[in-house]
Amino acid sequence: MTITSPYPDVEIPDLSVHDFLFGDLPDDAGHRVAVIAAGAERGTTYTELVEQIDGIAGALAARGVVPGDVVALHSPNSPAFVALFHGILRAGATVTTVNSLYTSAEIGRQLADAGATLAITVGALSPAMLGHLPDERVMVVDGADGHESLADWLAEGRSAPSVTIDPATHLAVLPYSSGTTGLAKGVMLTHRNLVANVAQTIGIITLGPQDRVAAVLPFFHIYGMTVLLNLSLFARAQLVTFPRFDLAQFLGAVAAQRCTYLFIAPPIALALARHPLVAEHDLSSVHTILSGAAPLDGTLADAVADRIGCRVVQGYGMTEMSPVSHVVPADRTDIPRGSVGLLVPNMACRLVDPASGGDIEPPTDGMSAPGELWCQGPNVMTGYLGDDEATRETLDADGFLHTGDIATVDAGGAFFIVDRLKELIKYHGYQVPPAELEALLLAHPDVQDAAVIGVPDDEGEEVPKAFVVRSSEHLEADALMAWVAERVAPHKKVRRVEFIDSVPKSASGKILRKDLRAR
Structure with missing residues (x-):
C-alpha cells in the first residue's frame, strides 16, 4: 500500500539551483550577512556572495569549463566553499564534493569515476588532492606555489557566462554514497x-x-x-x-x-x-x-x-x-x-x-x-553514475x-x-536491531559511546557484540552484559563486549560498522 x-x-x-536561490533576491536581503566564519568579525553579505558566485563562474568559463563538465570541490566548511559551490553550478558545471577526510587513493578513485576535469582544494588538504590532475587544473583556495588561488580568480572580475540547462535532466551534483551496500558510487542529482x-x-x-x-x-x-x-x-x-x-x-x-x-x-x-x-x-x-x-x-x-x-x-x-x-x-x-x-x-x-x-x-x-x-x-x-546494475537494485x-x-x-x-x-543481527532466527541495543547501552551511566554488530560465535551462530567507550575504568564487560540482559528479551542480549577508545564514524555521524567488523 x-x-x-x-x-x-x-x-x-x-x-536551476542558482535561479531558485538567488534569482529574485529582494533589495532588503542584499545587505544582510549570508555567511560568516565562526569567530570572524565580518561576513559576506548576500549581494557580495552573488557577486563572488558570478566571478567564479566567469573564471571557470575562461578556463574552458562548460555545462556538463565535472568540477571537484575539496574543502572544509567556509564562506569560500559557499561561493565556490554555487559558482560551479552558475557556470553550468556539475560539482562532485570530496570528503575532507579522504586519502589520496580515495580521491583519485572519485575523480576518475566522476570524470572531473578541474579540482578546487585548500592548502591544508592539498597533499591528498595533488597529482591526480595537472597542476594548472587544480586551484588552491588559499594559494600555493604553481597553483591559482580564489583571489586570483576573483581579481579577474569576470561576468558569469550565459548558460542554458534543463533543470530536470542536468546534473547539479555528484556526491558519493555507498547506498545500501558496496563501494561508494556517484549519486546523480539534478x-x-x-x-x-x-x-x-x-x-x-x-x-x-x-x-x-x-x-x-x-x-x-x-x-x-x-x-x-x-x-x-x-x-x-x-x-x-x-x-x-x-x-x-x-x-x-x-x-x-x-x-x-x-x-x-x-x-x-x-x-x-x-x-x-x-x-x-x-x-x-x-x-x-x-x-x-x-x-x-x-x-x-x-x-x-x-x-x-x-x-x-x-x-x-x-x-x-x-x-x-x-x-x-x-x-x-x-x-x-x-x-x-x-x-x-x-x-x-x-x-x-x-x-x-x-x-x-x-x-x-x-x-x-x-x-x-x-x-x-x-x-x-x-541513478548511480555508470552503474546500471546498482541503479536497478536500488x-x-x-x-x-x-x-x-x-x-x-x-x-x-x-x-x-x-x-x-543489512545490519540486522539474526540470533537463532530472531531479528536483533543494533540501534536498539546501542540506545540502551548509551543509557548506562558509565558508557560514553557504543556500537553493536553481529559476529559469529564458536558454533558459527551470529551473536550481538558491543564495542563500548566507557567513561569509567571500573566498568567490566560481564557487569555490562548482565545490565543489558535485565532490560531486553533473551534473544537481544549482548553476548560479547570489547572496550575501545572511540567508535569509528563517518563525517556525517554514521557508525562505520565495516571498520568494526574488520577488527
Whole structure:
C-alpha cells in the first residue's frame, strides 16, 4: 500500500539551483550577512556572495569549463566553499564534493569515476588532492606555489557566462554514497532534485531571515549541502561556518554569535547531553536542534532538550533523496522525539516486509510492523553514475527508492527508523536491531559511546557484540552484559563486549560498522 504525505503537494519551480536561490533576491536581503566564519568579525553579505558566485563562474568559463563538465570541490566548511559551490553550478558545471577526510587513493578513485576535469582544494588538504590532475587544473583556495588561488580568480572580475540547462535532466551534483551496500558510487542529482527538496522542506523546517544557523556538519555531505547550505540561503538566514567539529569552539561560537538553529548528528547530541563544557556557555539563543544522518534515540533527544532548553527534533533522508524524505514539523509537539517525523510534501512511500515482499499497511491504532522503507518523489536521484546494475537494485521501475532502512509508522503518520536492513543481527532466527541495543547501552551511566554488530560465535551462530567507550575504568564487560540482559528479551542480549577508545564514524555521524567488523 502506498502511503502519501499528509501535506498537499508544493510547486517545484522549473529553475536551476542558482535561479531558485538567488534569482529574485529582494533589495532588503542584499545587505544582510549570508555567511560568516565562526569567530570572524565580518561576513559576506548576500549581494557580495552573488557577486563572488558570478566571478567564479566567469573564471571557470575562461578556463574552458562548460555545462556538463565535472568540477571537484575539496574543502572544509567556509564562506569560500559557499561561493565556490554555487559558482560551479552558475557556470553550468556539475560539482562532485570530496570528503575532507579522504586519502589520496580515495580521491583519485572519485575523480576518475566522476570524470572531473578541474579540482578546487585548500592548502591544508592539498597533499591528498595533488597529482591526480595537472597542476594548472587544480586551484588552491588559499594559494600555493604553481597553483591559482580564489583571489586570483576573483581579481579577474569576470561576468558569469550565459548558460542554458534543463533543470530536470542536468546534473547539479555528484556526491558519493555507498547506498545500501558496496563501494561508494556517484549519486546523480539534478538541479530539479535539489530545488525540489528545498521546496519540500522549507515549510516544515521553517527557517527564516531571523535565524543564524550553526553549519558544523560538512557541506560536502548531502545533509550539509541541502539542509544547511541551500535551505538557509533560500530562507535568507545567516550561516555560521565551522571547518570541523571542536566542541569548545562550537559552543563558544554558538554563544558568541547567538546561533538560533543547530543542525547536528547524534554524536554531537551525545556531547550536548553529557559534556561538562556545555554548562559553561550561554546557549539560550538556540530555539531548535534538528538531528539527522543517523537515528537519534528518544531518550538522548529528551536529555538534550532538557539541558539546552529548546526544541529537539529529527529528520530522515539519504544522499539518493537529496536527502530529506521525512522530518518532524516545527508546529507538531505531539510527535515523540524518537520519530523521524512525517513524509514531506510531494512524496509517497511503502513499507515492505523483507521476508514476504508484501506491503505493510499503516495501523488504525498503535504502531505498524517493521518493513523496508521505499520512497518516491521529485527529490529521488536519477541513478548511480555508470552503474546500471546498482541503479536497478536500488531504484525500481515505479520510481521507488529501496532505502535499505527498516521503519515503522504509527497511526498518526509518524515514522520511526528501526535499523538498517543489512545490519540486522539474526540470533537463532530472531531479528536483533543494533540501534536498539546501542540506545540502551548509551543509557548506562558509565558508557560514553557504543556500537553493536553481529559476529559469529564458536558454533558459527551470529551473536550481538558491543564495542563500548566507557567513561569509567571500573566498568567490566560481564557487569555490562548482565545490565543489558535485565532490560531486553533473551534473544537481544549482548553476548560479547570489547572496550575501545572511540567508535569509528563517518563525517556525517554514521557508525562505520565495516571498520568494526574488520577488527
